C-alpha cells in the first residue's frame with residue numbers, strides 16, 4: 001500500500017484566499033451576522049479586503065463575541081448544515097460552543113492529518129490517543145487526523161494510566177498523543193510498571209504551553225521525539241500549526257492566515273517580534289474565524305524550513321496572555337517557572353503556581369515536589385538551585401515550597417498550572 005502523505009504541495013494563491021474570504025464576508029452581510037454589523041460600524045465592505053495589508057482593517061473577534069451570543073448566535077450556516085458541536089475546555093460557567101459543517105469537519109481532519117504527517121506518521125503506526133474525547137476538541141481532532149493517515153487508531157481517551165500502559169505494551173503503540181502534563185504521568189507509570197514491550201517513538205503533545213525543558217525531560221524519560229501541535233477550539237481545534245521533525249517552529253496550516261499584534265494596542269507587531277497571534281480562516285464556514293484573538297503569545301519566523309514544507313512557521317507559544325502574571329513589575333509565565341523547575345535535578349516537572357491579590361498587589365508562590373528517587377537530605381541543594389534557576393528564568397525571586405514525592409495533583413487531561421485564590 002502507498003504511504004498516504006499529507007504535505008502542502010502548493011500554497012493557495014493570495015488571490016484565491018482573499019476571494020474566498022470576501023465571499024464569507026458577503027455571506028455574513030446577507031444573513032446579518034453579528035460580525036457584519038461590526039464591519040458596517042466601520043463602513044467596511046467585503047470588497048475592501050484584497051490582501052494581507054487590508055486584513056488589519058477588519059475588526060478583531062474574541063472569545064467574548066462567541067460567549068455573548070451563546071449558544072449558537074455566531075452560527076453563519078443553516079442548522080441543517082451543522083454536523084458537529086464542540087466546546088472549549090477549562091472555563092468556568094457556560095462553555096464556549098463551536099459548530100462545524102461537514103466541510104469544516106473534513107477541513108479539520110485534513111489539517112490534523114497534515115500536522116501528524118509532518119512527523120512522518122503513516123499507516124504503519126499505532127497512534128494511542130490519550131486526549132479526552134467529548135466536547136473538548138483534543139480527542140476527536142487527533143482521532144480524525146490519524147484515521148485519515150491510515151494509522152491504527154487507539155481511542156483510549158484520558159485517564160486510567162495503568163490501562164494506558166497495558167495497551168501501549170500489548171498493541172505496540174508507536175505514537176502517543178496527549179497533553180504534555182499527562183505524558184509526564186504516563187512516564188511515571190512506566191517507572192513503576194517497567195518498560196518491557198514499549199515501542200514508543202513519538203509523542204504528539206498539545207493543548208498546553210510547555211517549555212523546552214519539559215520537552216527534554218519527556219524525550220529522555222519516554223525515549224521519544226516530542227512534537228508540539230497547536231490549535232484552539234474557537235478556531236477549529238488542534239491542527240492550526242505543528243512542528244515537523246526539525247522541531248524548529250510550527251508550520252502554520254495554509255487554511256489560516258496568521259497575524260501578530262501588540263495585545264494592548266492591536267497594532268501589527270514588527271516582523272519577527274513577539275505578540276498575540278490573530279487567526280483568520282478563509283475556509284471555515286459554520287463559525288467564521290475572522291481576526292480571532294487567540295491570547296497566545298508567539299512570533300512569526302522567517303526563512304525556509306529544511307523539511308521542505310512551504311508553509312510559514314510560528315515560534316512555540318510562550319504562554320497565554322491570560323496566564324501572564326505581573327509580579328514585582330515582571331511578566332511571569334507558567335512556562336518560565338516550568339523551565340526553572342525542570343532544570344533542577346531531583347525535582348519532578350509537576351508544579352503549581354498560587355496567585356492571589358493582597359491590597360491590590362499581585363502575589364505568587366510556587367509549589368513543586370521532589371522525585372521518588374531523590375533523598376530528603378538533598379533538599380537544601382534543590383532549594384538553593386531552584387531559587388537560582390527562578391531568578392535566572394524570570395528575573396525575580398518567587399517564594400516556593402518543595403513537597404514530598406507524589407503530593408502534587410495529577411490531571412487526566414490539561415493541567416491547571418495557576419491556582420487563583
Ligand SMILES: [Zn+2]
Pocket residue numbers: 243244245246251305306307308309
Ligand atoms: Zn519543517
